[in-house]
Amino acid sequence: MSTLYFAETALTDDGWVTDVLISVSSKGIIESLIPINKIIPTSKINGEVVRLEGTLLPGIANLHSHAFQRAFAGFSESAGQANDSFWSWRKIMYQFVEKLTPEQVYVIARQLYIEMLKGGYTSVAEFHYLHHSASGKHYDDPAEMSHQVINAAFDVGIDITHLPVYYRHAGFNHKPASDAQKRFTHTADDYYQLIHKLFKYYKQDQRIQIGIAPHSLRAVSSKDICGAIETLDNYNTKAPIHIHIAEQLAEVDDCIAHTGQRPVQHLYDNFDVNKRWCLIHATHINEQETWEIAQSGAVAGLCLTTEANLGDGIFPASFYLQEKGKFGIGSDSHITVSALEELRLLEYGQRLVHQQRAILCDEAVPSVGRTLYQGALEGGAQAVGRKTGKIAVGYLADWIILDGNNPSLFSKSKDQLIDSMIFACNANPIKDVFVSGKQVITSGNHALENESLLAFRKVLKEIVD
Ligand SMILES: [Zn+2]
Numbered sequence: 064m065s066t067l068y069f070a071e072t073a074l075t076d077d078g079w080v081t082d083v084l085i086s087v088s089s090k091g092i093i094e095s096l097i098p099i100n101k102i103i104p105t106s107k108i109n110g111e112v113v114r115l116e117g118t119l120l121p122g123i124a125n126l127h128s129h130a131f132q133r134a135f136a137g138f139s140e141s142a143g144q145a146n147d148s149f150w151s152w153r154k155i156m157y158q159f160v161e162k163l164t165p166e167q168v169y170v171i172a173r174q175l176y177i178e179m180l181k182g183g184y185t186s187v188a189e190f191h192y193l194h195h196s197a198s199g200k201h202y203d204d205p206a207e208m209s210h211q212v213i214n215a216a217f218d219v220g221i222d223i224t225h226l227p228v229y230y231r232h233a234g235f236n237h238k239p240a241s242d243a244q245k246r247f248t249h250t251a252d253d254y255y256q257l258i259h260k261l262f263k264y265y266k267q268d269q270r271i272q273i274g275i276a277p278h279s280l281r282a283v284s285s286k287d288i289c290g291a292i293e294t295l296d297n298y299n300t301k302a303p304i305h306i307h308i309a310e311q312l313a314e315v316d317d318c319i320a321h322t323g324q325r326p327v328q329h330l331y332d333n334f335d336v337n338k339r340w341c342l343i344h345a346t347h348i349n350e351q352e353t354w355e356i357a358q359s360g361a362v363a364g365l366c367l368t369t370e371a372n373l374g375d376g377i378f379p380a381s382f383y384l385q386e387k388g389k390f391g392i393g394s395d396s397h398i399t400v401s402a403l404e405e406l407r408l409l410e411y412g413q414r415l416v417h418q419q420r421a422i423l424c425d426e427a428v429p430s431v432g433r434t435l436y437q438g439a440l441e442g443g444a445q446a447v448g449r450k451t452g453k454i455a456v457g458y459l460a461d462w463i464i465l466d467g468n469n470p471s472l473f474s475k476s477k478d479q480l481i482d483s484m485i486f487a488c489n490a491n492p493i494k495d496v497f498v499s500g501k502q503v504i505t506s507g508n509h510a511l512e513n514e515s516l517l518a519f520r521k522v523l524k525e526i527v528d
Contacts, residue, residue, distance in 0.1 A: 091499025122185025124443030127393025172215035192228035199245030274303030357388030391442035432482035
């Protein structure tokens with residue numbers, strides 16, 4: 064049975080519309096969008112229609128998440144050693160990982176996914192690399208850890224694109240994985256089995272999409288990546304492929320030393336990189352590589368707050384957007400979990416580098432907020448491989464509703480609302496959230512909120528004490 068919604072203002076695929084009736088099927092797909100004033104007066108809308116109070120925007124896909132890292136956020140912000148960097152952060156993170164049980168991972172992921180919904184994300188691509196027990200032994204069901212994060216997403220009501228990570232080596236030339244990495248690694252056959260199992264378990268479930276994530280060029284060889292893609296293609300030749308590409312200068316140098324090429328060059332020379340690919344942290348890329356990514360139609364997966372937190376570097380967003388490159392955003396390490404904060408930092412990074420204002424926009428769409436929001440909707444949807452990111456017929460009813468009582472939104476309309484919610488809000492302006500037609504956040508709250516908070520507090524205590 065369909066549900067009818069009425070929205071006074073909505074950002075649809077045709078732009079801003081007012082007084083629109085939206086029909087959503089029982090499967091959560093938008094069936095029709097009809098300007099209501101053309102049918103009956105607004106005053107005649109009765110109880111059969113669900114009235115949505117506030118401006119409606121499509122929800123954004125979070126294209127990069129390592130769920131378990133949420134519990135670690137904030138524990139590594141004091142100077143532990145000289146030259147504190149991504150690599151020293153990773154060392155502390157590995158120590159943290161050693162302790163986590165499947166049950167704890169579920170609790171952390173559930174808390175995180177509630178935060179994501181509140182932060183404006185309606186789906187998530189989980190780049191999942193914590194596969195095995197603390198000793199490195201496989202669980203009885205090798206997909207045990209995958210089930211934990213997937214069930215957390217199902218319970219919370221966020222759509223998930225699950226990307227089991229393929230990790231074999233600590234570095235180029237098959238450098239053996241360290242003890243700290245033993246929870247992440249697979250042989251080729253074991254990894255293929257994991258893909259088979261995940262498709263067997265979840266193929267029929269519309270809440271989930273399965274793709275793959277070769278961890279990085281240093282962790283798997285080109286041959287490994289080919290084998291993984293062939294296995295994935297048995298099930299879905301359009302399924303997403305995500306990879307960490309050039310987060311750190313050290314890994315760029317390492318790639319040049321071992322292959323003679325920079326990472327993006329190496330990837331593009333060895334694979335048909337197209338729209339199913341998402342390049343996470345394309346941070347250190349030259350002009351040719353930037354152009355090549357834009358031309359290929361792949362999505363650049365930008366994780367601005369994590370990249371800032373880890374001191375990674377700044378993505379050349381200005382040139383990339385001029386070349387019509389696709390991008391999306393991810394909260395990655397979850398140092399913060401807010402789509403709006405990611406987008407704000409994307410523009411601010413460019414302003415600081417170029418010493419100018421209003422950079423990521425053009426004459427056609429002069430609003431920076433609208434340009435960035437629209438870009439992240441499209442790129443995010445492509446990266447998670449779901450029909451989301453648009454309020455349009457045939458798309459999932461994934462949307463957020465803005466809080467009209469937020470003072471930063473007073474007297475703002477249309478694109479100014481998006482500019483203000485990204486750049487000017489002190490408090491979260493997102494009031495309600497719907498995923499696949501189901502309301503999951505109501506007036507800023509989630510139904511599992513209290514239960515989740517109690518469990519998360521307990522897990523943190525267990526880990527830290
Ligand atoms: Zn990552």
